[in-house]
Amino acid sequence: MPVDVKFAVVCSSNMNRSMEAHSFLQKKGFNIASYGTGAQIKIPGKSEKEPNQYPFGTTYDEIYTDLKTKDKGLYTKNGMLHIMERNRRIKKGPEKFQETKNKYDVILTVEEKVYDQVLADFSEKGNQSDEPVHVINMNVVDNPEDATIGAFLLCDLASLLSVSEDLDNDIDEIVQEFESKSQREILHSVLFY
Structure with a gap:
């Protein structure tokens, strides 16, 4: 599995959905980190x-x-x-997304509210470079069963994204294809660090 695409997966508390996906993607060899966006x-x-x-x-x-x-x-x-x-x-404990200095190629969120919080954090910090980051949301219900299903689906999406030779040009097509295949609504934004 190519490790040159850096992924982060984000939920509210960095407990269930993001950690299930983190675990699953890590086992598959992805370069993955996870975070939460909540106040607590x-x-x-x-x-x-x-x-x-x-x-x-x-x-x-x-x-x-x-x-x-x-x-x-x-x-x-x-x-x-x-x-x-x-x-x-x-890992040692839950990490807050808004506190990380790490940069990613793709940030996967699992709830529209979390997606909005990630976008707001980028807006607040302002663009300091022209390095793009793709923020992609797929809603996952916050329970253990749906977290497992979500992890499988996010792994499928990560696989499609990581084999692209030109992610910035191919991503819209990949996301559309994944959306119709998975029968899940996907949100996608391109932001800059």
Whole structure:
């Protein structure tokens, strides 16, 4: 797999959807990183009105220990401990997209709100170069099953993008082809660092 295309995948908390895709694409040999755009890391709690919230900078180990201490049975049953185990094998903790200085060729987002936050971050920082970055959104429901399906689809898209000999010229056609094949609505913007 060509490693010259640098990918990032972004969800809100860098917990489920972005980490499932990060894991899957990494195993397939892609140059991949992952991030969240939210104000805080939010994951399911005892009820929808009581999510667990952590500041970015909290490690996956710390979240795992906190959940295990709070209610090992609940967080085993809802899959959160399994998700933390997967995540901590990949990297230390959730990272906030708005804080990274890294540059990517393609940024994959999994929710329109996250896509808008990525675009807003680029707008806020302003163009400092003429290096293009393609931001592509495909909505993925935030649950473990859809995160897995989303990871497969994003890997298919990444495969198509990474074999292009001229990504900037081919991307619109690749995105259209992928959109009709996957039956998913895709948003695409070209921005500059």
